[in-house]
Amino acid sequence: MSDRVNVEEIFGQNVFTLAKMRERLPKNVYKEVVSVTEHGGELSKESADVVANAMKEWAVENGATHYTHWFQPLTGITAEKHDSFVGSADKDGRMITSFSGKELIKGEPDASSFPSGGLRATFEARGYTTWDITSPAFLKESGAGVTLCIPTAFCSYTGEALDKKTPLLRSMEAINKQALRIVKLFGNDTATKVNVSVGPEQEYFLVDWDKSMKREDLIFTGRTLFGAQPPKGQEMEDHYFGVIRERVGEYMKDLNEELWKLGVPDKTQHNEVAPGQHELAPIYETANIAVDHNQIIMETMKRVAEHHHMRCLLHEKPFAGVNGSGKHDNWSLCTDDGVNLLDPGDTPNKNIQFLFVLACVLKAVDKHSDLLRQSASDVGNDHRLGANEAPPAIISVFLGEQLEDVVRQLIETGEAKSSKRGGKLKTGVSTLPQFEKDATDRNRTSPFAFTGNKFEFRMVGSSDSMASSNTTLNTIVAEAFCEAADRLEKAKNFDTEVHDIIKEYLTEHQRIIFNGDGYSDAWVKEAKRRGLPNIASTIEAADTLTTKKAIELFEKFGVYTKTELESRKEIIFETYAKTINIEALTMIDMASKQIIPAVMKYAGRLAKDVNEITNAGVDAKPQMDELKEIQDNLSKMKKALDKLKIYEGKASAISDQRELAFFYKDEVRPIMDALRAPADALEMLVDKNDWPFPTYADLLFEG
Ligand code: ADP
Ligand code: MG
DSSP states (O other): OOOOOOHHHHTTTOOOHHHHHHHHSSSHHHHHHHHHHOOOOOOHHHHHHHHHHHHHHHHHHTTTEEEEEEEEESSSSSSEEEEEEOOBOOOOOOOOOOOOHHHEEEEEOBBBGGTTSSSEEETTTTTTEEEEETOOOOEETTTTTEEEEEEEEEEESSSSSSSHHHHHHHHHHHHHHHHHHHHTTOOOOOOOOOEEEEEEEEEEEEHHHHHHOHHHHHHHHSSOSSSOOSSOSSOOOOSOOOOOOOHHHHHHHHHHHHHTTTTTTTEEEESSSSTEEEEEEEEEHHHHHHHHHHHHHHHHHHHHHHHHTTTEEOOOOSSTTTTOOOOEEEEEEEESSSOBBTTTOOOOOOOOHHHHHHHHHHHHHHHHHHHHHTTTOOTTTGGGTTTTTOSBBOOEOOOOOHHHHHHHHHHHHHHOOOOOOBBOOOOOOOOOOOOBSSSSSOOOOOOOEESSSSEEEOOOOOTTHHHHHHOOOOOHHHHHHHHHHHHHHOOSSSSHHHHHHHHHHHHHGGGGGSSSOOTTTHHHHHHHHHHBBBBBBBHHHHGGGGHHHHHHHHOOOHHHOHHHHHHHHHHHHHHHHHHHHHHHHHHHHHIIIIIHHHHHHHHHHHHHHHHHHHHHSSHHHHHHHHHHHHHHHHHHHHHHHHHHHHHHHHHHTTTOOHHHHHIIIIIIHHHHHHHHHHHHHHHHOOGGGSSOOHHHHHHOOOO
16 A cells, blocks of 8 residues: 555645745735735735745745746647756855746747747747736646746737736636626625636546557547447446546545645546546636646646556547546636625525526627637547537536526516425435435536536536636626626616516526537427527637627627737637648558558468368358458558548648638548548457557556
8 A cells, every 4th residue: 555645734735825925925025915916916026026035945945946937828738948046156156046036027938839820920939928926836846856837927029818828817807897896786895806716627538558659649649540449338337436446546646646735626536437537626716726727737647647657648539439528617706705606595586696697697608609619619629519428519508497497487477486495305215314405406418507506617628728718708707797787887776677687688598598408419409499509610619709799709808809819710720730630640650550561461361361271172251251351441441541641632732721620620530530430340350469559448448
C-alpha cells in the first residue's frame, strides 16, 4: 500500500493563497490586493513590487527556480515561457534572485506563433500577458523542476484578446453588473457583487502507455482512427461506478494529491460508462478560477498518467462504439452576501426573484441557442453532439417536473399557486430510512438541465477549455438581465411589471423547454417543428459568431469586438482543417505502412496454404473463402486510400480557410470512413499475431 495522504496538510500547499499573502505582506498592501481582487482596479507600482518580492521569496523557499506567465492562447490549451529568478551577482559573487512588480504584471511573449485568426500579422509579433490577480499563482512541479506559474491574460499590441481568459473576465464583469441591477431592484442592498460559480465534471480515458505508443493514431491525434469492435463493449453496464481497478486507483490517488497541492478542490471520482473511462469533479468555484483549475486538471491528468505508465486521453471520442467524453459545465450565480439566484427553495412558486431569473435564463438560451451550441463545439465534439450518445446538437432546457408545473401554471393563469413536492422515498424495507425525495428526477439526455440550484450545460467537450461556454452563457444572460432591468427601472408598479415580464418571457420562450428523451428521433422532428436550430458541426456553428445578432450582443457588453469574433471564427476553420488533415495523413500512414503490408503478408501465407491443401487432394474452400474476403476488403482499402491521397492533394490547393474546412468535412471525412470500414473488417479476418498494432480489446480491457 502506498503512503497515506493528509488532505488538510497538503491542500493548497503549492498555491500563493490570500492566506499566505496575509502572512507575508504588510497590512496595507494585503488590503490593496484583496480590494483589487474583489472589486477591480490596479495595484500601485510600489505594492506590485512588494507582492512580487513576497511571491518570489515564497516560491524560492519552495524550490522554484523559474517563473512563467501562464496563459491560454486560442489553441485551447495553456502556454508558458520560463524565466529563471537568476539576477545579478553581488560584489562577493553571490547570486541575488530578482523578480519585480513589472515582471509580475507584464510579460511580452513573442506571439507570432500563436493562432490569431488574422488579428495580427506575423511581422507585428508583439503580444502582452498581464497578471490576473483574481486567480492565484501556483507552483508547478514537473520534469523542468519547480516553476512559479502566474495566471495571465494575453492581448495584442492593440488590446485585442488573443486568449480565452480575457473575454471570460469581461463576461463576468458584464453579468455582475446586470445581475446586481436585478438583485438591487428586488430589494437586496447588501450585495456588492454577483459571482458566477462553475463546477466542471471532467471525463477521461486511461490506456496503457506502451500500447498507446504502438499506435500512430493515438500519438498524433489522441483518438483511434482504426479499430474493430471488441467482443464486449459497454453493454453490460458494469463499468459505470464499478470498483476502481488497482492500477487506476493508484493513479487517482496521485492525481488527487497533486491537484490538492495545487489548491484544486477535487471531490468526486468514479468509473464512467465506457471501459477505460473515468470522471473527476472538483467542487465549484468562481468561473475564472474554475476554468483555470480545469486547465490544471487536464494538464495534471496527463502528467500523472505518464508516471503510472499510462496515457490519459482527453479526446471527445477516442474509441468508436463506446461513449465519448464530455465535460459538464455546472453554472450558477451567487451574490457575495450568500444568495444563489438559481436556488428555488422548497416552494418555487412563491420565490418571485427565482422565477424572474429563470425566465431571463430561458429567454437568453432560446434567443441565443445557436451561440450556446457554438460555445461547446470543437472538432472532436462533432463525434458526440448529435451522434446519439451525449446531448443532441439541439439546445433545449430541462426544468424537471416541479418547475415545469410552476411554469405551466404561470403561462396559463399568470399565477403559480402551488409547487409539487417530492414525497417520501418508499423502499418497502422498514429498516431503511425514509427521506424526502427531490421534487424532480434527473434527465440525462438534456443538453441544458436545471439540477436543483444550478444549470448543467452538458455539451462541452472533454478536451475543450471551459472559457468559451461560460463566456457565452454569462453574456447572453447578462443581456436578458439588462433588458429586464431596463423595464423594471422604468416601471410604475414594480410587482405588476415583474409579473408581466415573467409571464411574457415564459410564454414567448416555452419552446426551448423539453423534458423528454433528447436522444430520440421524435425530438429531432419536434425541435424542427418548434423552429429550434440543429447545427450539425463545429464549422457550421462557427458562422453563428458573426451574425448581426451575435456582434450586437458581444459588442454591447464589451465581451468580444467584431474583429475578435471574426478572428475566432477564422481560427475555428483553420483548426478544423488542420485537425482533419493530420487525421487523414495518419490514416494514410497506418494503412499503407502497417495495415496493408500486414494483410498482404497474411494473405500470401493463406494462398500458400490453399495450394498445399489443394495439392494434398483436399477441398480448400474455407481457406479460399477467407482469402477472397480478405482480397475484397484489401481492394476496398486500396481504392479508398488512393482516393484519400488524391483528395489530400486537392485540399492543399484550397487557400480559403472556410472553404478548406468544409472540403475536409464534406469530401475528405467520408473517404476516411470508407478507408476505415474495410480495415476494421480485415482486423476480424487476420491472425491476431499479425495485426500491426494493439486492438480495442488490448487497449480497453487489458490496459
Ligand atoms: P452529478 O454527476 O450528479 O451531476 P457531480 O457531483 O459529479 O454531480 O458534479 C456536480 C458539480 O456541480 C460539482 O462540480 C459541484 O461542485 C457543482 N455544483 C454544485 N452546486 C453548484 C452551484 N450552485 N453552481 C455551480 N456548480 C455547482
Ligand atoms: Mg452532472
